Amino acid sequence: MDTEAVRSFVRAAEFGQLQHAADELGVTQQAVSKRVAALERELEVRLFIRTARGVELTLDGQAFLPHARSIVAGVDRAVTAVRPGSRALRIDVLGLRSAQAVVLHDYWRSHPETDLDVVTLRVNDPHVAAAAVQAGDVDASFRTVTDPATLPRDVQMIHAFDSPLELLVGPRHPLASARTVTPPQLRKLRIWVPGIVPRSEWAEFYDQLATAFDLRIDAAGPNFGNEVLLDALVDSADVATLVGARDRYIWPASYDLRRIPIVNPTLAYPLSLMLPRTTPHPGLRAVINHFASLAPLPGAVWLPSWATTPRRSAGDIAHTRH
Amino acid sequence: MDTEAVRSFVRAAEFGQLQHAADELGVTQQAVSKRVAALERELEVRLFIRTARGVELTLDGQAFLPHARSIVAGVDRAVTAVRPGSRALRIDVLGLRSAQAVVLHDYWRSHPETDLDVVTLRVNDPHVAAAAVQAGDVDASFRTVTDPATLPRDVQMIHAFDSPLELLVGPRHPLASARTVTPPQLRKLRIWVPGIVPRSEWAEFYDQLATAFDLRIDAAGPNFGNEVLLDALVDSADVATLVGARDRYIWPASYDLRRIPIVNPTLAYPLSLMLPRTTPHPGLRAVINHFASLAPLPGAVWLPSWATTPRRSAGDIAHTRH
């Protein structure tokens, strides 16, 4: 099916004339006639009743029209998503089920008219992500460099929101039925956090966390895949892992796992957003405002050492827009 | 843009291999390669990174993918909407802003996965609509024949729901600031209800209504268009009209009109649904159940004489399905 034919059909249905649609689309009336005829042949259905005054939708045409509109709208959105220059807002997240993506999805649900594309740079190094932001490959990235001095000149990093952690344990774990746990209660546990890239910001986060509360966190080992971790969690009476409270990682229903909030203090990972210092994408402002409107974490909160930068609002980047 | 190319892109992105997508789509690998290349040429963007193991989405490809999925889904829905034989549920309404369409829209919002097409037969005679139902051109029609004996053998008519009427008046009308009105209060008014086809079920409805409450209803005159009626309403101190409480007819904001509910008794038009007696469309059952779940009208209700058939539920038509 040719989307230009679908577009011709929509316009012709709206105008009630092939001629008018042809004029608008910059082709001859015959071309529109053939396009519609091709559609009708493909669908094996008559879409228009031809009259001397123009065309009129048949029942099938009426039924087809809203779907045709949806196709055309989809095509237009698809094109603007990748059009170089004036493309839709594109934000890099670590994974599509991460807290970052979940919060972005929340934003999109409250602003469904926004053209927002969530992508994942297949790189580990936040400095590569910073370079992608600098190059304009993405408009913003949810990555953190722990030393802001290593950022490119024209990339800034602002605080987005804090992501609280929860303990994930299997049914045989002694804390399995706890409603909340405190960091001191984690002291004797074996906490597996696989898949952490050495020397990454996550490695440093877990390092500081282990030191601060005298925890035993295995973050170094290679990632053998989610199944290995999940199998270990389900079977073990002392292995646990940490997940973001907003993460929406899914696992087969066969895994009987429990999420337990951590409080006093809440352990939180500070999520940052990297964006160009000059002329950031216009759509970013509303997204950042959305972060600011998120409810702050209740009670005491522990954060890693680098999360000492003051909170910034969208207003702070406003002057950089031209 | 060719939707088969878009579909190929989606499958290739999911499989990570052009080859695999080609096998599934029943074309050669080269064809898929050319389709993707054509898409890339049209979008002026690279969608895949080619590797020796297959293909991998670029950032642009990631951004494009969800829109591509939406296009493909739209195409599939469009095709099923008109596919002869197994097509989507298609219901005829009097107008897209009528109470019938509004209630169907409510239904669809609570069951968004339903493939439902709302169309309008461009005919006045309910018997023509009945013939369309019989022929399978539509799966059901919101029309009423006041004498069920005139229906074709294999078409049945069931009660859908009652649509209460409201008074529509301009600002200078003496009832303009009333919160409700009763039928006796309408006795001296000039009520214009233009566009009523003589001898139609609506003509008979207004006829019975006028007789029952000694009203003066001008339903015979030709329809000069909405503007004429609206102009008359705005200017006049005694002209009023009746609209369905659920109707969503829109008029320019410049018209300052008020809707006033009618109570004691509520005046209601009984909406019926005509459907095949044998093998009605499977999706109809849920729609009819939705009607049954609508809140009944409060207080006393006046209905025309033919609305004496007992209410029927979806269960009554269940045995006719094979």
Next chain:
DNA sequence: ATGCCCGCCCAACTGATAGTTGTGGCTCGC
């Protein structure tokens, strides 16, 4: 009643293109 005009379809032509087969290059794993 009789043209006229408008809008659509059909016919013929041409340039583009989608699909096929055949082939070559690349990378990974054994």
Next chain:
DNA sequence: GCGAGCCACAACTATCAGTTGGGCGGGCAT
């Protein structure tokens, strides 16, 4: 180092989209 797997390029063909030109039919005005 070699084979297997996967993708791109080349050449060919059949199809098709779009153009110009012509004809038909139904309102509408004279």
